[in-house]
Amino acid sequence: MIPVQGVEGHRVAVLGLGRSGRATCSALRAGGAEVLAWDDSPETRAAAEAEGVPLHDLTRIDWSGVAMLVTSPGIPHLYPAPHPVIAAAYVAGVPVDNDIGLFFRSFSTATNMAFEAPPKVVAVTGSNGKSTTTALIHHILTEAGIAAQMAGNIGRGVLSLDPPGEGGVVVLELSSYQTDLARALTPDIAVFTNLSPDHLDRHGGPGGYFAAKRRLFAEGGPDRAIIGVDEPEGQYLGGQLAEAPEDMRVIRISSGRRLSGPGWNVFARKGYLAEYRRGKQVGSVDLRAMPGLPGAHNHQNACAAWAVARTLGLSPRLIADALASFRGLPHRSQLVAEVGGVRFINDSKATNVDAAARALQAFDRIRWIAGGLGKEGGIAGLAPHLGSVIKAYLIGHSARDFALQLGDTPHALCETMTAAVVQAARDAQPGEVVLLAPAAASFDQFPDFEKRGDAFVAAVEAWQAAFAEGQGA
Structure with missing residues (x-):
C-alpha cells in the first residue's frame, strides 16, 4: 500500500467503493485521515463495510470540516451532469480528486528520493491499445529483471501497490476518466497511443475527450513523451511538446508509415519495427511471427513499448526477445x-x-x-x-x-x-x-x-x- 501524504488529521470523503475506492480508503487511513465513505449501491456498501470501511451517507453530511472528496473514475464529475455528491462538494468549495491524483502526490516521498536509482512511473493513455501497451511494457521490464508493477485501469488500484524499491518501475494504464480529474499527474514517461471518438457524452464532445488525454502531458510535464502520430491530435500534441524538430524528449511512433526527421522516431511498416535517432537507424525487429502481437494495431503497441524500454536503457536484442515471448491479454486479439x-x-x-x-x-x-x-x-x-x-x-x-x-x-x-x-x-x-x-x-x-x-x-x-x-x- 502507498499511504496518502498530506492528509493526516483531515476528514476525507470517498465516493465509490469498488476496487479503487476501497484501496483509496485504506491508503487514506494509513496516511492518518478520517475517512467518510459511500457508494450508491447497497451491495457494494455491504461488501466495503465487511472489509472495515467506515460508511457515511455523503448525500446528508455537513461539508464543513471536510478537506477533500475523492471520487471513483466511473462517476461523472462534470458531463453529462455531476453526481449530486460531487455537485454538493463543488458548492461547498471542497476540492475533488481521484486516486490517481493521490498516487502522484504521494509517490515521490523523501524515502524514494534517497535511492541511487529512484523508482519511475510510466503512464499510458489513448483510445485503443492502452491495456496491451501497458501489459507489454510490464512484460518487457519483468523479462529484463526489473522490479515492475502494473496498475490503474488494468490490474490493481494504484494505491494498493507496494512502495517500489531501488530502480523499480510502476506502469499505469490511465483512461480519460482518470486523467480528466486527477489534480496531480507527474509521470516520468508518458505514452499517448492514438485517438478515436469514445466517451463523448462524458467529456462534452471530442474536444473535451482529447483535452482529458492531453492533461497527462500538460499538467506536470513528463521527462519523456511517446506520442502516436497517426491522427491529427497526436501530431498536434507532439508539436506542442517538442521545443524543436530534433527534441529527443519527444519520441514519435507510428504504425503503417515511415517517420522521418532529425528527432527520435519508432515506426512499424509491413510488420517490421524500426527505430531512428537523428536520421540514423539504431534498432529493428521483425514483428510478423510474434503470436501475441497480430495486426498493425498491435504493431503500434509494440512501437510504444519499444520506445519506453529504450528510454529506460534496455537493449534492442533484449526487447526483441521479450516481444517474442509476449502472449497477449485476454479479450484483446x-x-x-x-x-x-x-x-x-x-x-x-x-x-x-x-x-x-x-x-x-x-x-x-x-x-x-x-x-x-x-x-x-x-x-x-x-x-x-x-x-x-x-x-x-x-x-x-x-x-x-x-x-x-x-x-x-x-x-x-x-x-x-x-x-x-x-x-x-x-x-x-x-x-x-x-x-x-x-x-x-x-x-x-x-x-x-x-x-x-x-x-x-x-x-x-x-x-x-x-x-x-x-x-x-
Missing part, C-alpha cells in the same frame, strides 16, 4: 483455440468502431461475430474494412441495426453468443478465422466486455470438445 484449421480470436475489448476496424484489418478470411449495445453511428464507419469478412454473425440489442449497415456482406442474426459461435464454427473452412470484435458495448447481455469474452471462450471450448468427439461436422 486473444487466440483462444485452433479447431480443424480454424482460428478463434477473442477481441471482446473492441467496443467501438475504430478498435473493431483494427481487428478486422489484422486477419484474412474472417467469420465476424459483432453486436451488442451499439454506439452512435452503429457500424457504418466499418464499411471500408469489410473486404476480409466472409460472413457476419450478429448478436445482442443492435443486431438488426447492424444488419442494415452491412451492405452486401452476408450475415446471420444469431442473437446469442453461443448461437453465433456454433453457426460460425459450422460454416468456417480451414484457414479461416472466427473473430469476436463486437464494435459495441456489452451492457445489453453482459456486465462488461470481460464477461462477454468469457462467454465466447466458453462457447469455443464447448465446440472444441464436440469437434474432438466427432460431433463438430
Whole structure:
C-alpha cells in the first residue's frame, strides 16, 4: 500500500467503493485521515463495510470540516451532469480528486528520493491499445529483471501497490476518466497511443475527450513523451511538446508509415519495427511471427513499448526477445483455440468502431461475430474494412441495426453468443478465422466486455470438445 501524504488529521470523503475506492480508503487511513465513505449501491456498501470501511451517507453530511472528496473514475464529475455528491462538494468549495491524483502526490516521498536509482512511473493513455501497451511494457521490464508493477485501469488500484524499491518501475494504464480529474499527474514517461471518438457524452464532445488525454502531458510535464502520430491530435500534441524538430524528449511512433526527421522516431511498416535517432537507424525487429502481437494495431503497441524500454536503457536484442515471448491479454486479439484449421480470436475489448476496424484489418478470411449495445453511428464507419469478412454473425440489442449497415456482406442474426459461435464454427473452412470484435458495448447481455469474452471462450471450448468427439461436422 502507498499511504496518502498530506492528509493526516483531515476528514476525507470517498465516493465509490469498488476496487479503487476501497484501496483509496485504506491508503487514506494509513496516511492518518478520517475517512467518510459511500457508494450508491447497497451491495457494494455491504461488501466495503465487511472489509472495515467506515460508511457515511455523503448525500446528508455537513461539508464543513471536510478537506477533500475523492471520487471513483466511473462517476461523472462534470458531463453529462455531476453526481449530486460531487455537485454538493463543488458548492461547498471542497476540492475533488481521484486516486490517481493521490498516487502522484504521494509517490515521490523523501524515502524514494534517497535511492541511487529512484523508482519511475510510466503512464499510458489513448483510445485503443492502452491495456496491451501497458501489459507489454510490464512484460518487457519483468523479462529484463526489473522490479515492475502494473496498475490503474488494468490490474490493481494504484494505491494498493507496494512502495517500489531501488530502480523499480510502476506502469499505469490511465483512461480519460482518470486523467480528466486527477489534480496531480507527474509521470516520468508518458505514452499517448492514438485517438478515436469514445466517451463523448462524458467529456462534452471530442474536444473535451482529447483535452482529458492531453492533461497527462500538460499538467506536470513528463521527462519523456511517446506520442502516436497517426491522427491529427497526436501530431498536434507532439508539436506542442517538442521545443524543436530534433527534441529527443519527444519520441514519435507510428504504425503503417515511415517517420522521418532529425528527432527520435519508432515506426512499424509491413510488420517490421524500426527505430531512428537523428536520421540514423539504431534498432529493428521483425514483428510478423510474434503470436501475441497480430495486426498493425498491435504493431503500434509494440512501437510504444519499444520506445519506453529504450528510454529506460534496455537493449534492442533484449526487447526483441521479450516481444517474442509476449502472449497477449485476454479479450484483446486473444487466440483462444485452433479447431480443424480454424482460428478463434477473442477481441471482446473492441467496443467501438475504430478498435473493431483494427481487428478486422489484422486477419484474412474472417467469420465476424459483432453486436451488442451499439454506439452512435452503429457500424457504418466499418464499411471500408469489410473486404476480409466472409460472413457476419450478429448478436445482442443492435443486431438488426447492424444488419442494415452491412451492405452486401452476408450475415446471420444469431442473437446469442453461443448461437453465433456454433453457426460460425459450422460454416468456417480451414484457414479461416472466427473473430469476436463486437464494435459495441456489452451492457445489453453482459456486465462488461470481460464477461462477454468469457462467454465466447466458453462457447469455443464447448465446440472444441464436440469437434474432438466427432460431433463438430
